[in-house]
Amino acid sequence: MSDSKKNNGNTRTIRVGALARVEGEGALHLVMNGDQVEKVHLEIYEPPRFYEAFLRGRDFREVPDITARICGICPVAYQMGSCHSLEKAMGVFDDLTPEIHGLRDLLYCGEWIESHVLHMFMLHLPDFLGYESAISMAEDHGDTVKQALRIKKFGNTLMDTVAGRSVHPVNVCVGGFYKAPDPQAMKSLLPELEVCLDLMCKLTLFLAENITYPDLVRDYEFVCLNPDEGYPMNLGGLISNKGLNVSQEEFGKAIEEIHVEHSTALQSIIKGRGEYLVGPLARLNLKSEGLHPRAKELLPKVCKLIGQDLPWCNNFLSLPARGIEVVHALAISADIIRNYQLPKISRVPITPRAGWGAHGTEAPRGVCWHEYETEADGSIKSAHIVPPTSQNQITIESDLRELARLLVDVTDEEAALRCEHLIRNYDPCISCSVHFLKFSRDWQGGRSKSLARIAGGA
Amino acid sequence: MNQSGPSILVAACGNVMASDDAFGPLVARELRLRAPAGIEVADLDIRPAALLDFLPGKDSLILVDAVNAPGQQTGELLDIDWFSPDRPNLINDDTMSTHGLSLAMQLDLAKQLELLPQRVRLIAVCIDPVRVGEAASEYLPKAVLDAVDLVIKHTTLWSTQTPEQQHA
Secondary structure: OOEEEEOOOOOOEEEEEEOOOOOOOOEEEEEEEOEEEEEEEEEEEOOOOHHHHHHHEEEHHHHHHHHHHHHOOOOOHHHHHHHHHHHHOOHHHHHOHHHHHHHHHHHHHHHHHHHHHHHHHHHHHHHHOOOOOOOHHHHHOOHHHHHHHHHHHHHHHHHHHHOOOOOOOOOOEOEEEEEOOOOHHOOOHHHHHHHHHHHHHHHHHHHHHHHOOOEOOOOOEEEEEOHHEEEEEEEEEEEEEEOEEEEEHHHHEEEEEEOOEEOOOEEEEOOOEOOOOOOOOHHHHHHHHHHHHHHHHHHHHHHHOOOOOOOOEEEHHHHHHHHHHHHHHHHHHHHHHHOOOOOOOOOOOOOOOOOOEEEEEEEEEEEEEEEEEEOOOOOOEEEEEEHHHHHHHHHHHHHHHHHHHOOOOHHHHHHHHHHHHHHHOOOOOOOOOOOOOOOEEEEEEOOHHHHHHOOOOO | OOOOOEEEEEEEEEEOOOOHHHHHHHHHHHHHHHOOOOEEEEEEEHHHHHHHHHHOOEEEEEEEEOOOOOOHHHHHHHEEEOOOOOOOOOOOOOHOOOOOOOHHHHHHHHHOOOOOOOOEEEEEEEEEOOOOOOOOOOOOHHHHHHHHHHHHHHHHHHHHHHHOOOOO
């Protein structure tokens, strides 16, 4: 649904019905002056979430279950960030066993699989293939959608098995897991996992081979975790391609959160430099050597089909990047499950104490960083959470500014669709609310002749 | 699962931390104690996008959610055939979901993929806009119990009928 009206001779405002295929609520307002972009505002209406305030005074053991409810799509990310941070605050982080770390990786793989596949095939792929939605896409690509749904379901099953439920897992606790998963139940996942892994390799090649990706190359600062070995997920400090190299504890001081009038969400910059990008493209560009061999083997084939070696500096390529990450997550899961035995302990004991801890993990859409201060009785004195979408928001606006310059000759309706497509590159999770985008474009200094001609049909 | 009767799914959505939006999960919690054998109860919580995972093999579905419905009284319980032309307009399908792929979209997609159950009902409470952290309204506990009774009534009837009989 769209609503178009002329405000004056040179200014025109067009509003397009809300976009449902992203998480949250907001609007995009472009101000054009001739062919130049005067202003790009990604306006987020979401009321402040107050979660950080909710947490103050609560027992530290309650935090993972409360933060999990910040997002229905990535509850594990919020649980992992809070658990690791609070384990540091309680002084037990170094006591975590390899088995606990392995189970956490496995649980996170389930979330990556579910979240990525949902976004890729139900929400983002229709843009690339020219369909209004997954529903119309399924008319022509029913098998692809069914295969994707099968893989998505496996991600949920994996989370169910490790953590009791896929939506807001109940088995996660500060210190590990309340109960270790049953080895038999874990092993029973392997046949379906193998099928899904093969399917995902094929689907990723399909994405590389059958899509012409819009060309929007930018000079991003990519930021992701930097584990000693493997691909970014739970552990490691933080690095960038432009010199950032900090510990988890230092990250909060390396960035600055700023408030802008047009958004109720804070926006993040790297101090002294500015915007940065977190998410699959950052992880793949900075840490591809840590991919599982199955994903590493696939990567050059994908690069060849796309015609672009790493680094990928075009975030429309986040779609195949997510495909490679799903292959990685499935392959890692298979390895962990094959080697899984019932651990001697599922969690480390904790004695509450006053402390401070900070830790971020790789949510499907990028680094989700937490910091907590606790009182001597283990209650929360302060909580601070920096979610991935707020870190990406300025970069999204910069992308939109670049794209808007290229859209002066298309109708407002088409421009809105192209901008929505770009925003979905980030799989933004702005709130657990409903709508996301209302689009408006104002022409302050007059429009280009070609656009005036197109719109002048009336 | 009832081996001889229809395969029935009750799927509830909502956010227990957002006032009256807790309706769906509260109904699911109560149903786990009282639902007849053979009924699968899925609490989709604030991830309704998981609905499609539960649909294969189901021939009957009851959605339980909180909705904004213009013209309906706050606290009123809706019990309607999803496909009925008399179904009241909801402000937006997405008010029944939280995550992009709404329940309505998933049902459309399920139809496209031939996964749509033959019977789909919506049992919903009409609510005002909610905010995270607010307490639930006084009407909610009764609405939950009434909704559970409705679910049990429908599923008990369906357990003795084929979908064709239901539509006859």
